[in-house]
Amino acid sequence: MKLRNPEHEITVVEQNKPHDTFGWGIVFSDQTLENLQANDPESAETIRQSFAYWDDIDVHIHGKVISSGGHGFIGIGRLRLLSILQERATELGIKQVFETQVETTEPFEDYDLVVVSDGINSKIRTQHEEHFQPDIELRRNKFIWLGTHRLFQAFTFIFIETKHGWIWGHAYRFAGDLSTFIVECEPETWNAHGFEDMSKEEAIAYLESLFADYLDGNSLMENAKHLRGSSIWMNFPRVTCKYWYHKNIVLLGDAVHTAHFSIGSGTKLAFEDGISLAKFIHQNNNLQSAFKKYQDEREVEVFRLQNATRNSTAWFESISRYTNFSTTQFTYSLLTRSQRLSHENLRLRDKKWLENMESEFAENATGKFSQTPISPMFTPFSLRDMKLVNRVAVSPMAMYSAEDGTVSDFHLVHYGSRALGGAGLLFTEMTHVSREARITPRCTGMYKKEHQHGWKRIVDFVHQQSKAKIALQLGHAGPKGSTKILWEGQDMALEKGWPIVGPSAVAYKDQIPHKLSKKEMLEIQNQFVQAVHLAEECDFDMLEFHCGHGYLFSSFITPLSNRRIDEYGGSLANRMRYPLEVL
Numbered sequence: 001m002k003l004r005n006p007e008h009e010i011t012v013v014e015q016n017k018p019h020d021t022f023g024w025g026i027v028f029s030d031q032t033l034e035n036l037q038a039n040d041p042e043s044a045e046t047i048r049q050s051f052a053y054w055d056d057i058d059v060h061i062h063g064k065v066i067s068s069g070g071h072g073f074i075g076i077g078r079l080r081l082l083s084i085l086q087e088r089a090t091e092l093g094i095k096q097v098f099e100t101q102v103e104t105t106e107p108f109e110d111y112d113l114v115v116v117s118d119g120i121n122s123k124i125r126t127q128h129e130e131h132f133q134p135d136i137e138l139r140r141n142k143f144i145w146l147g148t149h150r151l152f153q154a155f156t157f158i159f160i161e162t163k164h165g166w167i168w169g170h171a172y173r174f175a176g177d178l179s180t181f182i183v184e185c186e187p188e189t190w191n192a193h194g195f196e197d198m199s200k201e202e203a204i205a206y207l208e209s210l211f212a213d214y215l216d217g218n219s220l221m222e223n224a225k226h227l228r229g230s231s232i233w234m235n236f237p238r239v240t241c242k243y244w245y246h247k248n249i250v251l252l253g254d255a256v257h258t259a260h261f262s263i264g265s266g267t268k269l270a271f272e273d274g275i276s277l278a279k280f281i282h283q284n285n286n287l288q289s290a291f292k293k294y295q296d297e298r299e300v301e302v303f304r305l306q307n308a309t310r311n312s313t314a315w316f317e318s319i320s321r322y323t324n325f326s327t328t329q330f331t332y333s334l335l336t337r338s339q340r341l342s343h344e345n346l347r348l349r350d351k352k353w354l355e356n357m358e359s360e361f362a363e364n365a366t367g368k369f370s371q372t373p374i375s376p377m378f379t380p381f382s383l384r385d386m387k388l389v390n391r392v393a394v395s396p397m398a399m400y401s402a403e404d405g406t407v408s409d410f411h412l413v414h415y416g417s418r419a420l421g422g423a424g425l426l427f428t429e430m431t432h433v434s435r436e437a438r439i440t441p442r443c444t445g446m447y448k449k450e451h452q453h454g455w456k457r458i459v460d461f462v463h464q465q466s467k468a469k470i471a472l473q474l475g476h477a478g479p480k481g482s483t484k485i486l487w488e489g490q491d492m493a494l495e496k497g498w499p500i501v502g503p504s505a506v507a508y509k510d511q512i513p514h515k516l517s518k519k520e521m522l523e524i525q526n527q528f529v530q531a532v533h534l535a536e537e538c539d540f541d542m543l544e545f546h547c548g549h550g551y552l553f554s555s556f557i558t559p560l561s562n563r564r565i566d567e568y569g570g571s572l573a574n575r576m577r578y579p580l581e582v583l
Contacts, residue, residue: 002092003040004282011095015118018098019083024147024181024223025052025075025174027264032271033074039275043088050080052173056154059331060214061323066331070349073155075174081267103127105249113287114249115277117270120237122255132251133242138235141317142195143184143261145234146204150218152179157334158214159323165189166319169211170262181220182261183207184316196230203232236260236313240306244298245291252277257302260309262316263338269305273298308338326364328357343375381424386541388424389467396427396473396544398443400485405435405445407454415458419466426468428455430475430546433527436498437476437552440485446474446531456538463539472535475546476524478555479508503556503578504563513555521568524552525582545583553579 001008028051037044051074059066089096104127108114116124125132151173158169167189170182190196195203200222208220224232239258244251253270277294284290315322315337322333335341347354358373365379381388401410415426432438432445445451455472462470482497483490491509501520502513516524528545535543547553555561556578562569568578 001278001281002094004278006093009095011097012089013097013100013102015101016098018086018096019079024078024145024178025172026078026081026267027073027075027172027174028268032268035272035275039278040088043084046084046088047076047081050076050084052076052175054154054173057335058152058154058156059159059327059334060157061159061330062327064327066327067154068331068335068346068350068353071155073172075172075180077175077178078267080175109248111248113281115252116249116255117252118255120239120254120258122251124249125241125251125255128246128249131243131246132256135240135242137238139238139260139313139317140187140235141184141313142187142190142233142235143182144203144207144222144232145224145261146181146183146207146220146222148179148181148215148218148220149177150179150181150215151177156214158211159319160210161323162189162193162210164192166323167193167207167210168316168319169214171214181211183211186317186319190233195233199229200227200232203230238306238310238313240302244295245288248287250277250291250294257306259305260313262312263305263309265305265309269302272301308340312338326360328360329364332357332361383542386469388469390422390424392423393425394418394423394427396429396546398429398439398486400440400442400487402442402444404450405432405438405443405448406450407444407458411444411454412458412461415470416461416465419462419468419470422466423468425542426462426470427544428470428472430473430548431455431531433474433476433524433531436501437481437524437527439477439481440483441494442485443477446472446534447527452534452538455535455540459538459540469541471542471544472538472540473544473546474528474531474535475548476528476552478502478550478552479506479511479513479561480550482511502552502561503568504561506555506561506563508550508555508561515564518566521578528582545579547579553582 002010033044033048036047054073054075055071056067056069057071086096102118103123105114105116105124116122118124125134148171152171153173156169156171158171160167165186165188167183167185170184171179173179193206198206204220204222208215211220222232237258238260239254239256241251241256244256252273254266256273257269259265259269276298277290280290280293280297281287284293315334322330325333335346336343343354355373358375359370361376362370362374362379365381377392378390381391399411399414401408415428418426429444430439432443432447434447435445438445446455459470462468477500479500479502480491481500482494484492484494493511500511500513501516503516505512505515507513532543545553547557556568557575559575562575564570567574569575
């Protein structure tokens with residue numbers, strides 16, 4: 001803002017001392033630096049000269065290390081970056097006030113603009129909570145943010161299995177003599193190790209011994225002097241806000257949104273927030289208009305990045321799902337966890353590594369070595385005794401083209417063409433176990449001989465003309481039944497429909513379902529049994545039970561629609577009882 005208009009009078013109020021910060025290194029992207037270069041070339045160049053560069057990712061697990069290249073990281077020390085920004089602010093004539101806690105915006109009501117960047121635990125966001133409407137979700141894993149003089153030449157992940165579960169480190173060099181070292185684990189592992197009762201010093205000493213083979217004699221260090229005991233361990237809070245501004249106040253950075261450290265983009269987002277905000281304030285005389293354009297522009301990027309961080313966070317929270325993979329497959333899963341890095345993008349970054357992974361994966365799947373790399377999606381897959389020629393599955397999609405539940409030539413062509421197209425597995429659309437179980441009058445069924453004959457024709461074609469397998473998806477619409485077909489009004493009730501049922505008399509949308517009695521529940525269970533027998537006679541390869549949102553089984557599972565007080569309501573175990581009985 002000062003660069004755009006030197007007449008602006010700007011004061012920065014900071015709670016800490018000059019050059020005092022919590023945390024260690026920051027990872028940037030080339031795009032962020034380009035944005036900064038376009039707005040403040042001098043600061044960008046000073047920051048560029050302080051960067052540490054690295055290209056590889058090293059993954060240590062099961063006593064092995066897997067390296068993948070071509071990733072292009074740049075990092076800088078948080079303290080170094082802070083010093084650069086403070087010095088630049090001084091050069092531009094920006095007043096800086098340190099060691100000052102800001103608890104409320106009341107002292108700044110006469111200011112034209114108040115930019116709030118007071119972090120994840122923003123007091124100002126809390127003060128005006130009813131206006132900003134924050135949504136804060138504490139993620140389950142525990143982590144501790146440390147540093148070390150051990151210089152990691154690659155972005156390094158270290159996974160160690162202990163008797164209480166897995167503990168892992170995220171490490172990267174950000175300066176000539178320092179690396180960030182974040183340690184993370186699941187809460188069950190944290191509790192079993194007794195970290196809650198350890199002092200800060202005891203916890204760090206234990207982690208030093210645990211990661212000793214990777215620290216080369218260097219210690220682990222902390223710089224959170226204000227934290228005591230187990231409070232040095234944190235749960236990551238995912239923060240979003242419905243509104244980013246109120247009156248003359250606007251939120252920026254972690255105060256308004258957060259990005260998980262496994263993606264490492266929190267500072268990047270804050271930088272780009274500041275650039276965007278300054279741009280729109282400069283372009284608009286009306287502050288509220290500038291705020292709205294700022295939020296509209298930045299929300300898109302934040303939403304995109306938070307989706308990626310959600311995927312990455314969930315991957316680390318479910319680490320035990322992947323640790324039995326081979327080291328190569330585990331690394332592949334780790335690299336692609338956020339879904340920002342695709343299979344083919346990995347090929348561009350490190351073709352040799354990816355082709356080695358493809359060959360190993362194919363050999364594990366087929367039992368035979370292949371000189372030519374094969375994409376994993378085209379390798380065979382076994383599900384119990386069912387062998388699929390590849391991992392391409394056609395998901396269920398309602399076609400609303402049946403006549404009184406009976407499939408036609410349309411369905412034969414629809415499923416047959418996908419089988420001929422090479423898919424390994426086809427799922428039918430949701431097929432209903434009774435006339436009253438249907439969603440719409442044009443949905444398929446499996447409760448009459450005519451239905452069986454129609455499906456048998458399709459199954460025979462798939463088996464005779466392709467290598468595909470075909471699965472029947474069986475379901476009951478429950479509270480979502482007796483509605484118009486999609487293009488006539490989604491979820492809209494039929495004028496002359498049929499009675500709908502559910503665990504309780506709770507509407508999904510406009511229709512109130514009849515509460516099922518135990519006798520009626522048994523009748524529906526028998527309808528599923530009859531449908532399964534008919535499906536077996538059709539030679540389907542697999543059955544899937546539909547438990548999608550709003551339908552019968554789902555409405556039993558969720559307490560929002562299951563208000564029963566008998567053995568089928570209340571606890572989750574009770575709410576699961578009926579779906580499991582049918583299954």
